[in-house]
Amino acid sequence: MQSIRKIRVLIAKPGLDSHDRGAKVVARALRDAGMEVIYTGLRQTPEQIVETALQEDVDVIGLSILSGAHKTLFPRIMELLKEKGLTDIMVFAGGIIPEEDVPELKKLGIKEVFGPGTPTDKIIKFVLENLPHRT
Amino acid sequence: MFDKEKVGEIKKQRERWENTTLPKWISRHPERKSEFRNHSGILIKRVYTPEDIENMDYIKDLGFPGEYPFTRGLHATMYRGRLWTMRMFAGYGTAEDTNKRFKYLLSEGETGLSTAFDYPTIMGYDSDHPMAKGEVGVCGVAVSSLKDMEILFDGIPLDKVTTSMTINGPASILLAMYVAVGDKQGVSREKLGGTTQNDNLKEFFAQKLCIFPPLPSLKLSTDVIEYCARHLPKWNPISISGYHIREAGATALQELAFTIYDGIAYVESTLERGLKVDDFAPRLSFFFASHNDFFEEIAKFRAARRLWAKIMKERFQAKNPRSMWMRMHVQTSGCTLTAHQPLNNIVRTTIQALAAVLGGTQSLHTNSFDEALCLPTEEAVRVALRTQQIIAYESGVTNTVDPLAGAYYIEDLTNEMEEKAWEYIQKIDDMGGAIAAIEKGFFQKEIADSAYRYQREIDETKRILVGVNEYTIKEKEYPVKLLRVDPKVEEEQIARLQKVKQERDNKKVKETLEKLHYAAEKNENLMPTIIEAVKAYATLGEITEVLRKVYGEYKELIVI
Amino acid sequence: MTKIEEILQGILTGNKRSIAKAITLIENATAESKKLIAKIYPHTGKAHIIGITGPSGSGKSTLIEKIVREYRQNGKKVGVIAVDPTSPFTGGAFLGDRIRMQELSTDAEVFIRSMATRNYPGGIARATKDAVKVLDASGKDVIIVETVGAGQSEVEIIKVADSVVVMHAPGLGDEIQAIKAGLMEIADIFVVNKADRENADKAVIDIQSILQLNNKKNAWKPPILKTVALTGEGVPKLIEKLEEHKQFLRKEKEHKKSLLKAEAELVEAIKEQTARAVIEELKRRGKFEELLQKILKRETDPVSAAEKLLEESFRKV
Ligand SMILES: Nc1nc2c(ncn2[C@@H]2O[C@H](COP(=O)(O)OP(=O)(O)OP(=O)(O)O)[C@@H](O)[C@H]2O)c(=O)[nH]1
Numbered sequence A: 001m002q003s004i005r006k007i008r009v010l011i012a013k014p015g016l017d018s019h020d021r022g023a024k025v026v027a028r029a030l031r032d033a034g035m036e037v038i039y040t041g042l043r044q045t046p047e048q049i050v051e052t053a054l055q056e057d058v059d060v061i062g063l064s065i066l067s068g069a070h071k072t073l074f075p076r077i078m079e080l081l082k083e084k085g086l087t088d089i090m091v092f093a094g095g096i097i098p099e100e101d102v103p104e105l106k107k108l109g110i111k112e113v114f115g116p117g118t119p120t121d122k123i124i125k126f127v128l129e130n131l132p133h134r135t
Numbered sequence B: 001m002f003d004k005e006k007v008g009e010i011k012k013q014r015e016r017w018e019n020t021t022l023p024k025w026i027s028r029h030p031e032r033k034s035e036f037r038n039h040s041g042i043l044i045k046r047v048y049t050p051e052d053i054e055n056m057d058y059i060k061d062l063g064f065p066g067e068y069p070f071t072r073g074l075h076a077t078m079y080r081g082r083l084w085t086m087r088m089f090a091g092y093g094t095a096e097d098t099n100k101r102f103k104y105l106l107s108e109g110e111t112g113l114s115t116a117f118d119y120p121t122i123m124g125y126d127s128d129h130p131m132a133k134g135e136v137g138v139c140g141v142a143v144s145s146l147k148d149m150e151i152l153f154d155g156i157p158l159d160k161v162t163t164s165m166t167i168n169g170p171a172s173i174l175l176a177m178y179v180a181v182g183d184k185q186g187v188s189r190e191k192l193g194g195t196t197q198n199d200n201l202k203e204f205f206a207q208k209l210c211i212f213p214p215l216p217s218l219k220l221s222t223d224v225i226e227y228c229a230r231h232l233p234k235w236n237p238i239s240i241s242g243y244h245i246r247e248a249g250a251t252a253l254q255e256l257a258f259t260i261y262d263g264i265a266y267v268e269s270t271l272e273r274g275l276k277v278d279d280f281a282p283r284l285s286f287f288f289a290s291h292n293d294f295f296e297e298i299a300k301f302r303a304a305r306r307l308w309a310k311i312m313k314e315r316f317q318a319k320n321p322r323s324m325w326m327r328m329h330v331q332t333s334g335c336t337l338t339a340h341q342p343l344n345n346i347v348r349t350t351i352q353a354l355a356a357v358l359g360g361t362q363s364l365h366t367n368s369f370d371e372a373l374c375l376p377t378e379e380a381v382r383v384a385l386r387t388q389q390i391i392a393y394e395s396g397v398t399n400t401v402d403p404l405a406g407a408y409y410i411e412d413l414t415n416e417m418e419e420k421a422w423e424y425i426q427k428i429d430d431m432g433g434a435i436a437a438i439e440k441g442f443f444q445k446e447i448a449d450s451a452y453r454y455q456r457e458i459d460e461t462k463r464i465l466v467g468v469n470e471y472t473i474k475e476k477e478y479p480v481k482l483l484r485v486d487p488k489v490e491e492e493q494i495a496r497l498q499k500v501k502q503e504r505d506n507k508k509v510k511e512t513l514e515k516l517h518y519a520a521e522k523n524e525n526l527m528p529t530i531i532e533a534v535k536a537y538a539t540l541g542e543i544t545e546v547l548r549k550v551y552g553e554y555k556e557l558i559v560i
Numbered sequence C: 001m002t003k004i005e006e007i008l009q010g011i012l013t014g015n016k017r018s019i020a021k022a023i024t025l026i027e028n029a030t031a032e033s034k035k036l037i038a039k040i041y042p043h044t045g046k047a048h049i050i051g052i053t054g055p056s057g058s059g060k061s062t063l064i065e066k067i068v069r070e071y072r073q074n075g076k077k078v079g080v081i082a083v084d085p086t087s088p089f090t091g092g093a094f095l096g097d098r099i100r101m102q103e104l105s106t107d108a109e110v111f112i113r114s115m116a117t118r119n120y121p122g123g124i125a126r127a128t129k130d131a132v133k134v135l136d137a138s139g140k141d142v143i144i145v146e147t148v149g150a151g152q153s154e155v156e157i158i159k160v161a162d163s164v165v166v167m168h169a170p171g172l173g174d175e176i177q178a179i180k181a182g183l184m185e186i187a188d189i190f191v192v193n194k195a196d197r198e199n200a201d202k203a204v205i206d207i208q209s210i211l212q213l214n215n216k217k218n219a220w221k222p223p224i225l226k227t228v229a230l231t232g233e234g235v236p237k238l239i240e241k242l243e244e245h246k247q248f249l250r251k252e253k254e255h256k257k258s259l260l261k262a263e264a265e266l267v268e269a270i271k272e273q274t275a276r277a278v279i280e281e282l283k284r285r286g287k288f289e290e291l292l293q294k295i296l297k298r299e300t301d302p303v304s305a306a307e308k309l310l311e312e313s314f315r316k317v
């Protein structure tokens, strides 16, 4: 049997907002790029997101948020990932996130923040180029 | 619409042109693309002539403004008489903050209020619910109890303004609070004017802010429609919304067809309550998006009016012409705004607003240029409002009614939009109606496919977005001043909620909630019991909780 | 400790991270995964493995969420594996069953894993069977497998599960045909979900009549239950029946099904090992490369090449 490694990605929507158009378009694009995409649906708590990442053993997490609550929710998610020893997962974010918040989010360990209208090709390329080496 | 002989001659001339002038020109100047299509995928011809609308019947298909089938507008004089209502969406922070904003907007010449609620309120959670953390007052105003509503409308006489509330799942609760504030101000219920969005169906496939499963959600929407028909004659109980369908990624055509179908579902559901169609239909209103493809949008608005008029007359046997009116509110499209070079958004919004006006809207909201980045700042809101005022007072487009009527392209496109919408309506009828289509994921799949296609076109630069995939700039982007919600809002809001809970008569609250539970199980119209409950200061969260117990919670059907 | 041993220890103590890692190794069919499975095997055989199959949209995931809740109430530890299809064109997959069970994901004694078929036919993934073993070894009392639900014949599930629940729901159109076509034989329990809808009773009658046609003399008579997965109505009864079936299986020690299951596993293992051995042998003999080149040049096709290779090699032997 040939070894077949697949990239597993979790696309998660923390926060109460319901703008899932972007999250779904990205999910679909990543799927069409050959990845296995786990989508958790709307309104996930940080705890649920991190537990899902753990159980699904994903390589990458994409967080999508448009409600403005990223400053409360993202730190919590990153903290929980650390607690569970999941620091080898690459995390990126998208949605409506003001430019001035980006440095702070990156300091938390979020690898990249994509604004509205980012081409999906760019995101696919980013994921492929920044795949963490996981054992 | 034209003389047969004349059309024949035009045809001959066109063929001649296509064999002489055209090829000669194209051979030296090829067209930019092999084919041109609008957002809905409709193929656009190089040039339109009377041939394209040869079969149109002016009297039957267009008629005169203010008359069936209302293609040219609902009113005989349109904007020569009254301009559209310039309604700006506002709401953030605490009730005090939004109250201040309301007063500012009124002083700036706005003619109606429009309220945005924060996500916890929209989802039926009080500000102190664990799910509300970090979201209180962020995307709209937080309203947990009647107390908040009293502050929100403090000093604003409810018989003098009209208020539009963007709320769906808990629409009956917010309306009940508004009624209660009106009662306290001594304004009689006949005088309360405004709109609740209250369109729960589209939530399942567009906005996804659903609390309850489809059937009870439709029941709650219908409760409001029925209650208003009987007690609040000036209130628009529902704003049947295509806007969110479009924002979720639908094409203009899908927006048109699915919205109209939702309308059909509400009419059917209300008829089952024993009301006559003319008792409530005049108060149904619609809400559409206006996108960038100028003519497609204008055609959509005109086709929508004609379609609805026909449906009300033929399918539901309405007699009152007002039942056939499709009154619409339009908002420029939020998803067309770009975070890149945000000032470009002013131009986009202008084009979209102009399309809405040329399409004959009754009411308009223009987006602020910074909305792809944050909550709009006061300056940006002002520019957005000014955009409408410039169209109204400077552009001259308001001088005549439906100025684009008769344009070959516009009329042909209007016809095509209508035809294709009928096809969808037929399809959904065959599926068993709106709820069945929701449960099958039909709308969801249609929208997801369109959204994906649109994004692919942008990615592959088949579709150019100025400043995004072309004409990008390297230098620092325009510095936008950001409006932030003070995190103290959450604390203040929770403190107020706790005070309310302490000061109210808790026995009374319990009684009214039990009564509500009973009424929900008995499948009664819940408006009267909800009004009682909010007057006892039962909170939005407590009321929703009772209903969650009876109806269950909805988990979305994911279709990508 | 080697990595494998470390993972094994983790699994045996119910560590979620280790379980997750192990399943990934198995899915990716790494060399290590073989060793791991061998080491896990002695620790398996305790869990009750339940397969849930039925047409798409019948409510499998929704029902599983309620079943898990019920088992948790009874103090049972539960694992779930939910399978969704891999796109044959892109190799990617969208795994969405989990959405309906998300509230369970923070329960320490529940483990949910989504799995793509990676083009394995029959409604589950190649890795499903071994992933179940991992969960079994980790101490889960009940393991539930949700099949793809694409309406194709999803009979692979009997090779994995002790008890198979075949679901149906009113309003799904012709899917009763699919049940007729293949799922009928594999069902230990029938569930008609969405009993809150009209026509639920009609679905029950449909199944009854098909069952009567199929009337074989079996010791176990598959019951037909009604549920409303949205509210959990009918779930306690379903659990009761599942427990009954479990007892029934216990009693029938030499039960045909476990025999079948063991046989299937053995055959599978033989297939895999012989194929590998044969291919290696063929490669060693050299002809392999030569034929590869010919295929590339379109002088022959893979099927004829394989025939030729096998024929020649075996004649010599
Ligand atoms: N009315 C009603 N709807 C239900 C019931 N159970 C599930 N549903 C709805 O049916 C739809 C499909 O449910 P799922 O649980 O996703 O079905 P599934 O069989 O897992 O579907 P796939 O994973 O796509 O094969 C959802 O919208 C559920 O809310 C029920 O008992 N009554």
Ligand SMILES: [Mg+2]
Pocket: C060, C061, C062, C096, C097, C146
């Ligand atoms: Mg499922």
